[in-house]
Amino acid sequence: MKRRKGQFDFKQFSIKQECSAMKVGTDGVLLGAWTNVTGSKTVLDIGTGTGLIALMIAQRNPVASIHAIEIDQASAAEALTNVSHSPWADRVKVFHESIQDFSAHATHAYDLIVSNPPFFNSGTASPSANRHQARHTGQLPQKDLIQTVAGLLSDQGRFSVIIPVTESDNFISMAADYGLHPCHITTFFPKAHKPSERHLIEFTRTEGPAREDRLVQYLEHGEWTEGYKNLTRDFHIKL
Template sequence: MFRFKQFTIRQDRTAMKVCTDACVLGAWADVGRGGRLLDIGTGTGLLALMAAQRNPEARIEAVEADEAAAGQAAGNVRESPFADRVRVVPARIQDVTTEPFDRILSNPPFYTGHLRSPDAAVNRALHNDELPFEELISSIVRLLKRDGECWVMLPPSELQRFSRLAEAAGLRPYRTLALRHHARKPVFRMIAGLRYDAPAVPDRRELCLYEPDGKTYTAGFRSLLQPFYLIF
């Protein structure tokens, strides 16, 4: 169980647990004001609930293909203050048909050809066999308004591949955030906001989670997560 300031995430029935980089995605992505928001592959419901806290007028749909995870996400939503605005949809995103959204968030699976776990749920959460980038982008294009934004988080090399495919569909990064554990470590995750009218050169930023000692959170991380983490 992971307790935040305004909601609690239970995660005993989900393969993907709460992780720091996902919390950064939920805190840093532009979730707009009002409108409709979609969380693709919601897992525990973390991103949907963070978005609901940040955007008090948004109507949010959280789609999850894994039955057990969808059930747990629905329970987390019911126990939160945002139950009237967040709906968990147990379905593959490829099968979802609805009106387009103003914002789309996704922390998608990205492993291809790596060693498999004996746990099928873990494989679905980590490997993109059931949601390859081509199908994810096709779903995003189908479900995103022309003036909307999509936010994803991936390792740097995978974001490059995702961005090439997205650009073929007209979506380009307009803002990125590179995550490092600390200043002497390499970038391990990239967060990108994509839209149809993105400038040729995106706004590039960087965030270190820790000071060089590897233990003390940086001021930037503390400021970003202060609305959510009980320790700040």
Template sequence: MSAGFQCKQFTIAHQHCAMKVGTDALLLGAWARLPAKGAMLDIGAGSGILSLMLAQRSQGKQAITAIELDAAAAAQAADNVQHSPWPLAITVIKGDILTYQSTQRYALIVSNPPFFQAALPSIDPLRQQARHTDSLPFSALLQQAATLLSPEGEFCLVLPAVSQPAFDAAATEGGWHCLRRCAVQSKANKPVSRYLQSWRIAGKRQAVELSSLLIHAENGTYSAEYRALLRDFYLKF
């Protein structure tokens, strides 16, 4: 089992986290639009990978709050932050986002949320909690994000394609409108596997900015667009 993931400017230890660093988090951390100013919130921080990517991109100049339900993962995220170049930029909170209260309104909220709604449960209860919507239903996640987001703020997340229709329905019912959506494929001949997306709860509605991303080129190597997106983080890029 991998004990860590090395980025260009920081290291993520994740051996105590139910969910290890993966492609979804790396994509979201690089794709989410960084606000010009204002604080940011990472819901379900896990090892802290998203928070650290945002800290690197903002050069540690914007406050980031990282909330994680699991005690072991929260402790590991806090340790990763303390050993990073931006220990003062990120505050890790061990807690439940559904009961989290703050007067702070965030310019950006990011989440790589529990996403499986109709899948066999994991035999590992911590992995079950990290991967399934039992602990964080889409409607509850959206309601809490609406409470914590600033009027012009964006809520960015990544979801598997199979979970997208249910999330779209919950978001629309909650009064959200999509700003950007990126369809991600592993290869050109494969179906869309996940969607990167940005939502807003207030402000003027506008046409959704649609895009697509291939992770691998036809020869199996990483595509040029994937390399460009993650070149500031991957050692091999």
């Protein structure tokens, strides 16, 4: 990707982010590139922000119909702009509402649900109200997210999420209460010698041992690892 003022350019689309609460970041790029999109005809992106993950999935899956949900009005408007200027405007639809309200009138189940959710349960509030909403779980408690996913996911569907390592045990335990079980867990490290920061987790309704692996982003001298480059090669302009 290439960063310009208020905009990130990827190989096949651009993301304007002048008004969105949460800007393009590593978490979103990771989840959009990592998520298994094979065979998914209907996709739901919960908390789409700028529309980044929805557009990444649209690029990776040429047949998927994608619904992107965003509660913040400015972010939803910017996501709509980004979608309308992308090659996949006919397959991605943006909804400005909470996932709780959306689920009340959803008409079908989804083969894939993906979310880069708010994940701070405590701590100092952000001085920006919409940024605080995007980063903290007040508007989307983890239980509400999991309960909604359980209600909207198809029987053979997959749910992919990226969360802090410190939150993952509780999230996995809560998901199990709703019949969702991890089948793939990737532990993400910014550098090999640094502590892990995130877990990328894929859930299904089938209980069994999860495949576990790891991903390191940077080498010691600051270059991307081959693993990270291979994962994001279809998106970063300089790769």
